[in-house]
Amino acid sequence: MAREFLKVECGECGNEQKIFSHPSTDVKCLVCNEVIAKSTGGKAELHGNIIQELEVE
Numbered sequence: 563m564a565r566e567f568l569k570v571e572c573g574e575c576g577n578e579q580k581i582f583s584h585p586s587t588d589v590k591c592l593v594c595n596e597v598i599a600k601s602t603g604g605k606a607e608l609h610g611n612i613i614q615e616l617e618v619e
């Protein structure tokens with residue numbers, strides 16, 4: 563199964579961060595500490611814009 567990563571721009575400060583598309587815990591922005599990807603048990607609920615989708619096999 564392919565593992566997906568997303569490059570997301572933080573909705574608060576604009577920092578670009580690479581995150582797992584299905585995180586098991588909430589992912590916070592490394593710059594402003596805002597939660598940019600909320601863990602849902604499936605695909606993350608994003609607070610920000612997807613810059614790029616990266617697929618890793």
Ligand SMILES: [Zn+2]
Nearest residue numbers: 572575591594
């Ligand atoms: Zn931020």
